[in-house]
């Protein structure tokens with residue numbers, strides 16, 4: 001199993017999971033053209049996607065999912081409420097595309113294709129080839145937000161972004177995840193000092209908003225204290241205005257050190273381009289090496 005971050009942040013989220021010829025996206029928050037370009041650099045294409053799993057109906061996660069599904073017939077898998085809310089947003093996007101096309105060609109054509117969707121109930125599990133994907137509910141202000149864990153060949157990863165607070169169901173899957181992609185959205189003091197409207201600051205900091213660096217650190221401390229340090233951790237969904245990679249790593253490392261967890265390596269998934277890649281085989285090899293010695 002290989003996992004690549006294609007983009008992570010409020011301008012678009014998209015992760016590629018590959019296993020034995022199966023290619024799956026978690027979220028599709030970039031344009032179809034950008035996804036096409038990034039998939040090419042990963043040795044695949046939109047046509048070779050088996051599915052797009054959507055976490056929730058915010059535009060930085062679903063942007064091109066409807067277009068990709070209509071144009072290439074790729075199944076979109078999500079909870080029932082997320083699909084319902086997403087279709088409304090995709091319809092708007094498809095109408096806009098048709099209008100842009102009409103401006104170019106002078107003729108208004110009916111949008112082609114249909115949305116190929118499949119409901120995965122919250123807490124449900126879906127297998128595609130040897131890849132098994134499970135949904136886990138999280139606290140966020142969309143119709144029905146979930147995060148996903150993915151398992152193959154005895155290894156597991158989890159993408160945990162877009163949540164305002166830790167809730168009990170996230171922990172058990174985290175303990176068993178070799179790769180953890182963890183939201184570190186904002187530095188709370190920077191958020192409060194920012195020029196954003198008060199209602200927006202309150203929304204981001206609420207239990208249904210996004211995780212601060214400190215909240216991420218608390219989650220990570222509990223995971224490490226319960227299940228050890230053998231997790232690869234990427235910090236993700238960083239705010240452009242109220243955080244930056246250096247600051248996030250520094251804040252979280254300080255919190256970990258206050259709990260006597262030293263030298264824990266943290267990487268940061270970048271906002272606007274493919275950045276990190278994790279190969280389960282390498283991680284398994286490293287674990288075996290540690291065990292051997």
Ligand SMILES: [Zn+2]
Nearest residue numbers: 010058060162
């Ligand atoms: Zn988001």
Ligand SMILES: [Zn+2]
Nearest residue numbers: 056058140162
């Ligand atoms: Zn969101």
